[in-house]
Amino acid sequence: MSTLDITAPAFAPRVPATRLRLTARGRRVLAALAALPAVLALAFAIVSGGGALASGEGGAPAGAFTQVTVLPGDTLWSIAQDAAPSADPRDVVDEIIRLNALSSGALVAGQTISLPVDIASR
Structure with missing residues (x-):
């Protein structure tokens, strides 16, 4: 007589992990995809407003602005x-935030900020 012993194996065979291999063409594709947002942002900036700023359109000369000293209690809104x-x-x-490259709307008394000349004509 023969006996049959049915038992589960003590361990599962491990499948070796494969490494990702990039070819030269794959690296170029990834680099192009990574650079795409910067290229699109630059193209949008040129198309949307860069041309009008460079041509000096508007009534005032290009780069014309006045200086204002911030007084205690002044806000960007009041100015x-x-x-x-x-x-x-x-x-x-x-416009004031962009012209002065302000990171926030907070002003300090005694600070000098620039105002575009053409905003008074609106």
């Missing part, structure tokens, strides 16, 4: 309303 009462203060505040 924008004083500079261009007939314009939307949100647009004027945005």
Whole structure:
């Protein structure tokens, strides 16, 4: 007579992990995909507004601005309303932030900021 012993194996065979191998063409494709957002942002900046800024369109000479010293209690909103009462203060505040390269809307008394000359004509 024969006996049959049915038992599960003590361990599962391990499948070796494969390494990702990039060819030269694969590296070029990944580099192009990584650079794509920067290229698109640059193209959008050129198409959307860079041309008008470079041509100096608008009534004022290119780069014309006035200097204002911030007084205690002044905010960007109050300065924008004083500079261009007939314009939307949100647009004027945005222009002031871009012109002065401000990282936030916080101002310090005694700070000198620049205002575009053409905002008073709005």
